[in-house]
Amino acid sequence: MISTLYVIIIALLSMVAARPNLQRRGLPGAVYYCDGENFSGKHCTWLEPNEVCHQLEPGFIKSLGPDPDGTCTLFKDAKCTAGQELMTVRFPGKGSGLPDSVAFKCSPNSNSRREGTVELAAKTLDLDDRLAGGVGSMERVEHLAEIVRMEEDGFSEGLIGLKKKVYY
Known part of the structure; x- marks a missing residue:
């Protein structure tokens, strides 16, 4: 009885310590979007983090999914002008119900450490x-x-x- 209990405790402790470096995946500021609802359609694209204003045809984006620790803002104008925001989308994103926009811009959240996260992930992932x-x-x-x-x-x-x- 004691040996069985001992084996169970050791097994549980080893499982807890097996992956001490679990990390969230994704790149803060990166985004995946599609021209169809629920991330479907003919044109789906993933963009790496870049904080650039992306212009599109009005209503092109039907689903938008920022990576963890990232935010995307949809704009009425093609220059992503402050005050022209339509909606802000955070992880995990929206599969439908997005307003007709002509541009969007994504960025890491202010508390995100994009460069450190990417570098650390590359060095420590099993x-x-x-x-x-x-x-x-x-x-x-x-x-x-x-x-x-x-x-x-x-x-x-x-x-x-x-x-x-x-x-x-």
């Missing part, structure tokens, strides 16, 4: 074998020059992986 090629993996490092060239080129040949089931 890599999952199912995510070969992820940030910090040796496979990604081996192909980094090629990945950078593809990003600079704007993925003119499409986004095709170098190897099946490997995500860069």
